[in-house]
Amino acid sequence: MSLVPAGAGFVRRTAHLAAALVLAGLAALPARALEYRETPGLADRVGVDLPPVAMRLPEEPLVVDLPAKGRETGRQGGEINTLIGRSKDVRLINVWGYARLVGYDKDLNLKPDLLKAFESENDRVFTLRLRKGHKWSDGAPFTSEDIRFWYEDVASNPSLQPSGLPQFMLAGGKPPRFEVVDETTVRFSWDEPNPLFKPELAKSRPPFIYRPAHYLKQYHERYGDMDKIMRLAEAKKLRNWAALFNKMDDMYDARNPDLPTLQPWVRLVDDSERRFVLKRNPFYHRVDSTGQQLPYIDRVIMTVADGKIIPAKTQAGEVDLQARNIGFSDITILKQGEKAGRFKTYLWPISKGSQISLLPNLTVKDPVWRSLMRDVRFRHALSLGIDREMINKVLYLGFGTPANDTVLPMSPLFRPEYRDLNAGYDPDRANELLDAMGLTERRGDGVRLLSDGRPLEIIVEASGESQEELDALELVAETWREIGVKLFPKPSQRDIIRERALAGTLVMAVWSGFENGIPTSEMPPEDFAPVRSDFLSWSAWGNWYETGGQTGEKPDWEPAERLTELYDAWLVSGSDEERTEIWHEMLQIHAEETIHIGLVSEVRQPVVVQDLGNVPEVGIYGWDPGAQFGIHRMDEFYVK
Structure with missing residues (x-):
């Protein structure tokens, strides 16, 4: 098995094959209610290294009716420039993109997103149904195997996860029964309720309970060539195969440009620590009701700047969208730039319980x-x-x-x-x-x-x-x-x-x-x-x-004891009514x-917007839930 990174090259090989099949008449386009419109920025690649848009989308994509949501149908193309205070903040592209198995809408309801459907039986049995024909950003199929690989070969592997399964995968201290039902369906079952499972999937930094198995297997001891794996680990000055695997398995930080993704924008090259160019994912699963594939924006450009000068650069009109590294104290200088007609400054309530x-x-x-x-x-x-x-x-x-x-x-x-x-x-x-x-x-x-x-x-x-x-x-x-x-x-x-x-x-x-x-x-x-x-x-x-009582102090203050009891009760709760009652008692104790x-x-976060549509004038700004821009669906923003 080759250890050559499978990023852009794999995209070209896989997509070229699919395109060739279509052009040769050997693959039929499935019937769809929508007539999909080819993305202008990708049109030149169709038949060369990409198949047509109808072959890139799942058989049942997530269709967004923007006018029904009070938004405009946008147009494809253009870019968003934004500033970040440090190079590792490039990972925010995987926060703002907010493609999740299930995600929050603006009313804080959890809805299937990457998933076609999410079924729960008393918070004990969860059935996850993928979208048939969904593909990773390199064109490879996204299937049940990608979830099985994560659960059995990553999360349950002691070399990769020495501490065992994460808390959200345990109910009553026990792991789930896992089964692959078919190519697009998996099921997790616990004997006790597990109310942690579903909301965990919607976090700004989710657990990514799926992995691109076709890419990562080449670095795994169970599937890869260990001689090649160890030579590569040695070349990267890593101690063993697990360290190499964890380095390449980079779903959140966006530091491995060869790792396929399901997010709206993908980092394809690793050529700078000061300027990051994220390009549209040609296989993204969402479309608008006119048949245009999202995201509307072709590129997101994140440039590193000293956090102290980001407000001044923002005021000078150097960004299209900015909230990071600016605060309420910068409103005066931002309003000066706004008067010059460069941009608009929206004031979103911050979703923290208190600013200070x-x-x-x-x-x-x-x-x-x-x-x-x-x-x-x-x-x-x-x-x-x-x-x-x-x-x-x-x-x-x-x-x-x-x-x-x-x-x-x-x-x-x-x-x-x-x-x-x-x-x-x-x-x-x-x-x-x-x-x-x-x-x-x-x-x-x-x-x-x-x-x-x-x-x-x-x-x-x-x-x-x-x-x-x-x-x-x-x-x-x-x-x-x-x-x-x-x-x-x-x-x-x-x-x-x-x-x-x-x-x-x-x-x-x-x-x-x-x-x-x-x-x-x-x-x-x-x-x-x-x-x-x-x-x-x-x-x-x-x-x-x-630590289960191994270190620290056992609570010896009655309110703390009761809060702990209530939290433990929430962890095994089986209904919304029961959880609501628990929450209110905890909030009453705090009050x-x-x-x-x-x-x-409810202090306001300045959000600077320059020539972009579908950015709400009134929104919420927070991490969980919210993912900053994510809950407002940045893939629906467009250049006016």
């Missing part, structure tokens, strides 16, 4: 601080001592919403009390709560004294990556002084902060709020329970959960306990 959140460490080791942090009166006092309206006006020109760190009104789980409870500015009430705790002694400058005589001075550690966070801390410090609390901001680094949180030496951190502020009950509530060690409010508890101290939510 203060995170008291409930597992801090210092006994005095631990007692304070776990006293609900203390957390309420700190929250009531913040003038969120002032912060909103000073930092966000009043465009945000003073609020707790919780779900947003866009979420079907939203209730006003989750947002508003103990989130008003009431320094008198805050002082009463602190007095009731016995913190009545003060030093000469008005700062309260702790029970051991130390001043109530809170060091709030920041990653040092956001001036916005430091500016917010200054405003919080002003009003905390009125309640006898001194705040010291301490810029640091995110890795150091996480280490200190896990070690119990962190007292409080400033961070962005919950990543997903627009959940549905179908999405796992892992952010709201102490089940991950990288959450700064309870790293030690999260570490205990992750009543003020575990995170959110400041302002």
